[in-house]
Each structure stands twice: as structure tokens, then as C-alpha cells.
Amino acid sequence: MTENPEQQTDSSTRAHAPLRTVAGRYALLEELGRGGMGVVWRGEDTVIGRHVAVKELRLPDGAEDAGVFSERILREVRTGGRLNDPAVVTVFDVVADGDATFIVMELVEAPTLSDLVDRRGPLPAHEVARIGEQVLSALEAAHRAGIVHRDVKPGNIMVAPNGRVKLTDFGIAQAVDDPRITTSGMLVGSPAFMAPERVAGQEALAASDLWSLGATLYFAAEGALPFQRSTTAATLHAIMHEMPPLARAHGPLASAIMGMLTTAPEARIPAGQARGLLTAAAQPGVAQPGPQTPPGGDVGATAVHHGGAPTQATPSGAGRAPVSRIRRRLLTVGGAVAAVALLVGGFFAGKPFWGPATDDAMAETLTYGRGGDIANYEFDGSSYYCVNTPLAAGRALASSNWVDCEDEAHDAQLYDVSAAVPESSDSDAAAATYPGEQRLRTFAEAQCAATFHTNRVRDDARPNLRFLALVPTEAEWDRRPSDDYASPVRSVLCFLVPAEGGRLEGSATRGVV
Structure with missing residues (x-):
């Protein structure tokens, strides 16, 4: 079967004798379905004795040029003949019989x-x-x-x-x-x-x-x-x-x-x-965490989008993570907020989900924590997500550097924080071993790039911005928080920075930050 049938023929009505034979070789046994491009038949190749699908093509309503239509038919055969993949239906033959053209192909007896x-x-x-x-x-x-x-x-x-x-x-x-x-x-x-x-x-x-x-x-x-x-x-x-x-x-x-x-x-x-x-x-045992809230935003604001504001087709509360779960993830990395955002990270057996990111808007990735590019990284636990100091190797980020995005000019804005280990349980997170700096960089760069191109970042602001990823050092990865009952927080952080120097004014993200 090679076309979405608009009508199905019950198997009890199958004819045992051919309804007709095409090109003296292909016996049409029963109609399988009809669609916009013609009729699909169950057929038999009488030369080699195998069942096939036969698509009888007809000139679509509104088409003005039979020659163009015929060229489309030939192109389908050329296309099928050039492809070799288990998931592609194989085309065997194309024949003309009277005013109709028939494409003979692999018979796949399965639902769409x-x-x-x-x-x-x-x-x-x-x-x-x-x-x-x-x-x-x-x-x-x-x-x-x-x-x-x-x-x-x-x-x-x-x-x-x-x-x-x-x-x-x-x-x-x-x-x-x-x-x-x-x-x-x-x-x-x-x-x-x-x-x-x-x-x-x-x-x-x-x-x-x-x-x-x-x-x-x-x-x-x-x-x-x-x-x-x-x-x-x-x-x-x-x-x-x-x-x-x-x-x-x-x-x-x-x-x-x-x-x-x-x-x-x-x-x-x-x-x-x-x-x-x-x-x-595709792994049935892999945890599939629900959508969670990014810093200062809501689930609806994280949809990948490049048009206007997204239209919600479900109640506003649908699909949101429980508030208690989100609050439980508001732990600190040297005091830094580590709210989990849209794209669930995780290395699952030490393997990142994607390959290295390549994006012209990406700035140099930095490490944070003891021994890192930003060795002293602090956050005072407030709701501020902008910083008034450049993010660069050798710089410190103290709690006093975090400011209200709307109140004063700033050098960077935090727009995404994502866990680098599965969210299945705190014990699993605590047991996760350091995957290596390169794997963390690969994950962080892909994560930050993906979220940068969602409507989390305002469309009018994006052309003037670059994004920068921060990943924890091994020492920071292994450092336990001051709260003995909390698991280590292994997160990557994504910041917006000016594309051509200068400073930022106001928030570049959607939602209240």
C-alpha cells in the first residue's frame, strides 16, 4: 500500500479472480484504497508470482497539463529507484496501459x-x-x-x-x-x-x-x-x-x-x-520528565517559535510540572539558582543526546567553580537574572553583581539553566559521575543554542545578542551543597550577552524575570 486510503475495502470482499490485467503481467485482485492521486490495488506479478501494490494514477482535478503529470509519474519511479533504505517502499516497475499509468511497488500490508x-x-x-x-x-x-x-x-x-x-x-x-x-x-x-x-x-x-x-x-x-x-x-x-x-x-x-x-x-x-x-x-526505561519552568518564565514561553506569541490550545495549567517539584529544584550552585528548563539534559550512560553545536551566535563556553574560568561564582538567592559584570575568564561573579534587568544596564542575562543528569531521582543525581568537560561543553552548547532559538528570547532582541554557556568544573560537579540533605547540583547555565560589545538594557526574554 503506498497511499493514504480514504476508503477501505473489507477483506471479506476480496475477489479470487483478477478484475483485470495490466500490461499483460500485473493482475489486479482487489482495491485497497483511494486517494488524491488515484487508486491503489492489490496485484500479482504473474511472471514471478509475487503480490505487489499497484498504484493507478490519474490526472488530478484542476491539472492543466498532462505532460507535467506524466513527468511527475516518471520522477516517482526515478526517486524510488535511487533510494535504498529499509524504511522506503521499493518501486519495481512503471507501465502504461491505455489512458492510465501504473506504478508497481512493494506491497506493505500494515495500517498507516x-x-x-x-x-x-x-x-x-x-x-x-x-x-x-x-x-x-x-x-x-x-x-x-x-x-x-x-x-x-x-x-x-x-x-x-x-x-x-x-x-x-x-x-x-x-x-x-x-x-x-x-x-x-x-x-x-x-x-x-x-x-x-x-x-x-x-x-x-x-x-x-x-x-x-x-x-x-x-x-x-x-x-x-x-x-x-x-x-x-x-x-x-x-x-x-x-x-x-x-x-x-x-x-x-x-x-x-x-x-x-x-x-x-x-x-x-x-x-x-x-x-x-x-x-x-526510544528506550522504554528512560525517564521522560514533564515540562518545567525556566527562570522567571512559564512552560508556554519555552515553545520553539519564531512568529508571534504562541496560541495555547489547552488550559493554561496543562502540562505544568508540580510547583513543589520546581521549588525542590531551586537549589544553589555556590548559591546559583539551578532551575530546570525546557530541554531535559542528561547524559544517560555518559552519552549526550546530540553532537557539537555550531551556531554563529555562540560565544566562548566557560567553566565555573573551583579551578574554572569563573572560579568564584555566587548568587544571593534573589529573583534577579542579570549581572553587571562581563562574563570572561579570570572574572568573579559575586552575589552583589546580580541586578534587576529592568532597573539598570547589565552585561549578561541568565535565560536557561538545565540539569546535566537525569531527573529520575535525587539518589541517581548524587551518584552521577563527572562526564568530562568536553561532553559537558557539547551538551551545554547544544542546549543553549536550542533555547536561544525559541521564543524564550524575544525575536526583536535576538539579532543583537549572542549566547554563552557555563559548565561546572569537575571540582564543582563533585562539591556537595551546604545543605546535607540536598543532592549536588550538576547544571549548565546559558547567558545572553551583547553581540557587539556594549551593555544590555531591559530584559531580552519573554515573561517576568
Whole structure:
């Protein structure tokens, strides 16, 4: 099956005799489904005796040029023939018979992801992540071949009972190195899963497929379409200007989904980082902490977003971490507030979720604590998140340096603090061994980069800012807090600093800080 069926034929009605034979070779046995691009049949290749899926393609309503349509058909065959990945449906043949064109391909007898969610509701996080891993593998194979799928959606993902996944329908895929082929009056792709840059009329990119995958995994995890509205126009507006809240997905799965749903393609999480997060989330035993509040903000303000203020589709309290849990995490690192923020960190067996971050807005990463770049790091426990001294090697950060962001000019603003160990229990955190400075730097830089490109940082302020990560030294990692009942706090800190010198005025983040 290679297309999302709009109608299903009951298996009891299957015909034993061929309804007709195509090109003298492919016997059509029964109709499996119908979609916008034609009819899908169960067929039999009478030459080698195997069952196949046969897609009978028809000229779409509104198409003016049969030649363009035929070229799309040939492109699908070329696309399928160039890809070699277990999660890609194999194309065997293409034949013309009368006025119709038929594509013969691997028969996958499995429900679509759309069918699965309709039947079961939201899927468990590890199951969603495993589906995402396989689809991402197929997309990476396509992108390496210079091919953009352009229609990643739940109806084009087949999920077998053993968990094997197949991505179908490269029929509207566009080879990056081919001339663009368009059909007058046609909107190629499914609006509810169409990336913002495509809505804006730009070319489809590899990053566009990642955005569609993020919307697809949101649907699988939450059981609802993230941007679907009552009209196509409203749906497209939501894609451009709104961010759906996550109520069920947490931890690395939430980070992967929201990273892929970043509106600006250049700031969207790359495939390698998404794969790392999905791999972490695919382990059933891995804790999936709920969304938690960043310093001075709220959960809604941490959604990855590059448009206006996000529109909340759930009650304001949905998905928030218990207040007592948040307060319990307000411990001190040499007095520093260590509130846990959006992207749950953790090395889980000493492995970071993602590779090294590369971002032009990133300033030099520094260490804090005994033996570090900022050896004397203090915080007075107040609600201030801005500092009136430059963050640089050899400088000290005393409690008196923390100031109200709105009251006076400052040199840096704390915008994210994230735990570098799993949040499963205090005992686990206490037992965590120092992962090494390079691993901490890798994690911190990716963490700070991801949050820097969310709507935690004001869009109008971001162009004039850089971000700087602080990571603990080994001595700071192992140092126990003064409270004997508290576990060591192993956190990375993210600061906003001026991009071209000078000082900052006011808060550069959303929410009260």
C-alpha cells in the first residue's frame, strides 16, 4: 500500500479472480484504497508470482497539463529507484496501459500511522520515537540523494505489527537537482503538515521534511493534529504564527518535536541532533520528565517559535510540572539558582543526546567553580537574572553583581539553566559521575543554542545578542551543597550577552524575570 486510503475495502470482499490485467503481467485482485492521486490495488506479478501494490494514477482535478503529470509519474519511479533504505517502499516497475499509468511497488500490508492513532489514540513516547527514527532514516537517505519528499504525514507512514515502518508516496518528491515542475492551480503536499517556508512560497528543503516529521510525531504523541483548523487559510495561518502546546510528550521526545517545529528553517534542529534525541526517547526505561519552568518564565514561553506569541490550545495549567517539584529544584550552585528548563539534559550512560553545536551566535563556553574560568561564582538567592559584570575568564561573579534587568544596564542575562543528569531521582543525581568537560561543553552548547532559538528570547532582541554557556568544573560537579540533605547540583547555565560589545538594557526574554 503506498497511499493514504480514504476508503477501505473489507477483506471479506476480496475477489479470487483478477478484475483485470495490466500490461499483460500485473493482475489486479482487489482495491485497497483511494486517494488524491488515484487508486491503489492489490496485484500479482504473474511472471514471478509475487503480490505487489499497484498504484493507478490519474490526472488530478484542476491539472492543466498532462505532460507535467506524466513527468511527475516518471520522477516517482526515478526517486524510488535511487533510494535504498529499509524504511522506503521499493518501486519495481512503471507501465502504461491505455489512458492510465501504473506504478508497481512493494506491497506493505500494515495500517498507516493515521489509522493507528485513530484506533489506539496517542502512542507511548518510546513507540513514537522508534517510528520517528525509522522515518528519519528514510528521509536522510532521500536527502543524501538530493531528494525532498514534500509530503511527510501520518497517512504516508505504514507501521507493521512488529514495529517496522515504511515511508510511502514519493510521488510528489522533488529532486533538488531537477528543474522545478509545477501544475497550475495545484497545492502540492498536505496543508496541515506543510512547513512554514513552503506556506510562504519558498522551495521545499530537506529541513521542510523535518518540520513535517515534527508535525507527524506531534500527532502520534498527542493524538491531535498540531495546526489543523476549520479552514485551509486558518491552518496555514496557524503554521506561520502559532505553536501547539505539548501535553503528553516530554523529555527528549518533546525536544525533538519542538526542535523540528522551529519556524525558521535555518534554526531548525538538524537531522543528526533529532536522531540523537529520538534514540534517547526510544528506550522504554528512560525517564521522560514533564515540562518545567525556566527562570522567571512559564512552560508556554519555552515553545520553539519564531512568529508571534504562541496560541495555547489547552488550559493554561496543562502540562505544568508540580510547583513543589520546581521549588525542590531551586537549589544553589555556590548559591546559583539551578532551575530546570525546557530541554531535559542528561547524559544517560555518559552519552549526550546530540553532537557539537555550531551556531554563529555562540560565544566562548566557560567553566565555573573551583579551578574554572569563573572560579568564584555566587548568587544571593534573589529573583534577579542579570549581572553587571562581563562574563570572561579570570572574572568573579559575586552575589552583589546580580541586578534587576529592568532597573539598570547589565552585561549578561541568565535565560536557561538545565540539569546535566537525569531527573529520575535525587539518589541517581548524587551518584552521577563527572562526564568530562568536553561532553559537558557539547551538551551545554547544544542546549543553549536550542533555547536561544525559541521564543524564550524575544525575536526583536535576538539579532543583537549572542549566547554563552557555563559548565561546572569537575571540582564543582563533585562539591556537595551546604545543605546535607540536598543532592549536588550538576547544571549548565546559558547567558545572553551583547553581540557587539556594549551593555544590555531591559530584559531580552519573554515573561517576568
